[in-house]
Amino acid sequence: MREEAHxxxxxxxxxxxxxxxxxxxxxxxxIVLNAGLVHRIGPFRLHVELTxxxxxxxxxxxxxxxxxLGDSAASGGQQTRAQQVCAxxxxxxxxxxxxxxxxxxxxxxxxxxxxxxxxxAASDPRVSGxxxxxxxxxxxxxxTLRHYLPRLVDPARWARRLMRRASGxxxxxxxxxxxxxxxxxxxxxxVIADFTGMVDRGMKLYLVYSGGISNYFNHARQFRxxxxxVMRHPAVTTRYAAETDHTYILTGDRARLLDxxxxxxxxxxxxxxxxxxx
Amino acid sequence: MRVDAEMPFFFGPDAGLFxxxxxxxxxxxxAMLMCPPLGQDLIRCHRLYRxxxxxxxxxxxxxxxFDYFGTGxxxxxxxxxxWERCVSxxxxxxxxxxxxxxxxxxxxxxxxxxxSVALTAAERAHFSEVVAWDPVLDGGSYVAGLDAxxxxxxxxxxxxxxxxxxxxxxxQWLGFDTGETxxxxxxxxxxxxANVPTLVLDSMPVSSGPRWDGIVSRRGKVATIAPPTxxxxxxxxxxxxxxxxxIQAVTGRLxxxx
Numbered sequence: 001m002r003e004e005a006h007x008x009x010x011x012x013x014x015x016x017x018x019x020x021x022x023x024x025x026x027x028x029x030x031i032v033l034n035a036g037l038v039h040r041i042g043p044f045r046l047h048v049e050l051t052x053x054x055x056x057x058x059x060x061x062x063x064x065x066x067x068x069l070g071d072s073a074a075s076g077g078q079q080t081r082a083q084q085v086c087a088x089x090x091x092x093x094x095x096x097x098x099x100x101x102x103x104x105x106x107x108x109x110x111x112x113x114x115x116x117x118x119x120x121a122a123s124d125p126r127v128s129g130x131x132x133x134x135x136x137x138x139x140x141x142x143x144t145l146r147h148y149l150p151r152l153v154d155p156a157r158w159a160r161r162l163m164r165r166a167s168g169x170x171x172x173x174x175x176x177x178x179x180x181x182x183x184x185x186x187x188x189x190x191v192i193a194d195f196t197g198m199v200d201r202g203m204k205l206y207l208v209y210s211g212g213i214s215n216y217f218n219h220a221r222q223f224r225x226x227x228x229x230v231m232r233h234p235a236v237t238t239r240y241a242a243e244t245d246h247t248y249i250l251t252g253d254r255a256r257l258l259d260x261x262x263x264x265x266x267x268x269x270x271x272x273x274x275x276x277x278x
Numbered sequence: 279m280r281v282d283a284e285m286p287f288f289f290g291p292d293a294g295l296f297x298x299x300x301x302x303x304x305x306x307x308x309a310m311l312m313c314p315p316l317g318q319d320l321i322r323c324h325r326l327y328r329x330x331x332x333x334x335x336x337x338x339x340x341x342x343x344f345d346y347f348g349t350g351x352x353x354x355x356x357x358x359x360x361w362e363r364c365v366s367x368x369x370x371x372x373x374x375x376x377x378x379x380x381x382x383x384x385x386x387x388x389x390x391x392x393x394s395v396a397l398t399a400a401e402r403a404h405f406s407e408v409v410a411w412d413p414v415l416d417g418g419s420y421v422a423g424l425d426a427x428x429x430x431x432x433x434x435x436x437x438x439x440x441x442x443x444x445x446x447x448x449x450q451w452l453g454f455d456t457g458e459t460x461x462x463x464x465x466x467x468x469x470x471x472a473n474v475p476t477l478v479l480d481s482m483p484v485s486s487g488p489r490w491d492g493i494v495s496r497r498g499k500v501a502t503i504a505p506p507t508x509x510x511x512x513x514x515x516x517x518x519x520x521x522x523x524x525i526q527a528v529t530g531r532l533x534x535x536x
Contacts, residue, residue: 005286005296005351015286017296017351037518039324041350044453048351071286071298071328211439245437247516249453250446 001055004099006064009091015071016040016064016092019055020100028128028269029102030054031092032063033117035110035133035247039070043110043247046254050108053258058271060100062092066116082119089120104128106204106269108261109135111246115184121203122194129204129268131261134246136191137209137217140225146218192227199235204268207231207238208257212246237264283335289344290370294353297371299378300331300341308532309340309379311372311405313388313396316359317424318452319509320349322519323389330387330525337529340379344371346395357455361463364391365399372403387528389519390414390509393478397493400472407535408472409528411479412507415493417467424451427512434512452515469493475535479527481507503527 004018017040021027032047034040040063041048051061065072067084075084089107096102106129109117114135121130151157198205209217220240223231231238239260241253248254283301288294312327314320331341346364348354372384386396386405393413400408414420428451433441449456476498478490483506490500503523508514 003288003351003353005288007282007284007286012282015284015298017286036516037325038321038516041321043321043516044318045350045356049355070324071284073284212437214439242439243442247453249431249437250442251450251453251455252446 001052003055006095008095009072009075010087011073011075011077013067013073013075014064014088014091016062016095017051018096018099019051019061019063021055021058021060024058024060024271025101027058027060027100027102027271028104028106029060029062029093029096029100030106030108030265031089031096032061033089033107033109033113034066034069035113037069040065044249044254046110046248046257047108049254050258050261053262054265057262057266059265059269060096060102062096064088064092085116086120086123089116089124093124093126106130106265109133111135112184115186118191118194121198125201127203129206129265130198131206131208131264133208133257134210134213134217135207136186136226137213137222138188138226139216140222142225143216143218143222188226192230195227195230195236199230199233203235204264205236206261206264207236208260209238209240210244210246210248211242212244218242284332289374290367291347292353294347295344295367295370296351297342297344297374298328298331299375300335300343302335302338302340302379304338306338306340306379306381308383308385308406309342309375309381310334310385310387310532311368311375311396311403312341312343313368313371313386313392313399314343314345314350315388315390315392316346316349316364317391317454318515319390319392319519320345322517323392325518326520326524327389329520330528333525333529334532337532339532340375340381342371342375342378344374355455357457359454359457359460361460361467364395365402368395368399369403372399372405385409385532387411388413391420394467394469397469397472397476400474405472405474407475407477409477409479409531410493411503411524412482412509413469413478413493414467415469415490417464417469420467421461421465423510427452427510430512436513471498473497477501477531479503479524481505481521481524482509501527501531 001021047063051063066088107117108131110133114132121127223238244253285299334341345352346367348359383406385407387409388396389411391414393410396408432447471493478500481503
């Protein structure tokens, strides 16, 4: 396996690292998008570990910085962010096609990376699979019940509240979280229609959601509650990792995530025939 | 921006080190090697390093940013990071920078452990000057701080729904596998002053005020940067460190001695 550093794109404004396994041509390529504002190596080097593990399994990869993120510059055009993302991914797919002969692609994105991957996956026929980590989600009735019911019947919580009231001291305010990672909301019907369109055209989807987004997602059942019956389609695999944080800071959690991704890829895009996938 | 003026490439032993060369706007007489910090500080400082490199290139300096073996885009696993290798990688990067820029005079810059690498490598890499931003001088207390933050991480309710087990967090520092060799090396680290002009940029919180006297006593000075940099705040572990005053201080210093 060799890694190549590239400056590429329609305005030569993008920077990325292609991983090309020896002797491999025409396999499905895996493209890794930025997570939040972190440059292409990913949170705690997640994207480096992921791409090298996939290279060892025979998949060509590209981890790169979208326009204006990491080491990439602006393209200079007058485009919306969604148009920029689609154009950047077009540049990325052309690069991996040139370097490894890839014709079909799997996108990997965490948080805003999942959101960007979703935009491209919904519209680009070259995308045959997508791995969304903590992507779109919505609070549901089930979420609300799971969140509040245990609190209502927790005697310790009531005792703390009564003691605070008796002493006249206000509840300690929590520090405002730093808005580092976030997925912008999108209309639920649109997201469901996108997922449905993706599987209808033969795409394979892997949704992995973590305990780090417990402010709006808190159970494996919530995939179905959010997105309906499309989540039961055989092309869709879901996993809820309640114990894990949003950015996989613990190396054991990261290893389990990467094993899951590798297993899903090998089942859905086996390297020997990946380039000829329908 | 002149995009082709910033070129990513691999260099060094087995072409395993990642570098980003910033060509100067006009023929350079000097160059700067930017030594990154380690661990999460590397990720937090990435954007600031790029901004500083661009500002210096606009001022006519050739600049090289790079990643040590086992970090960033360079070859190697996080658990393989080795202090001696970091220092030798900095020396290799200085040689690469001289070759690309065609100049001999190289100033080194580094934040936290990147500053410590620059100071340690100064004589062997023939740096003309070192600019060190809050360098780590006493590795033992630095390791103790990392261990304390890693222990606090286990019970971080803002991150985990339930406290994690001790084994879940073992042999790691804030997101990165940590080898026993690096722990031993950093625990024993005592950075000596470099025999070249040294500027220490101090933005450490006053309460933890390190003593810079030992590092600047011979040929250097200290400049304070405000506000303090939240290096060790677990709540901001994934927040980028940006500092316009830092960029002004470094570019100002290099104009001063041009």
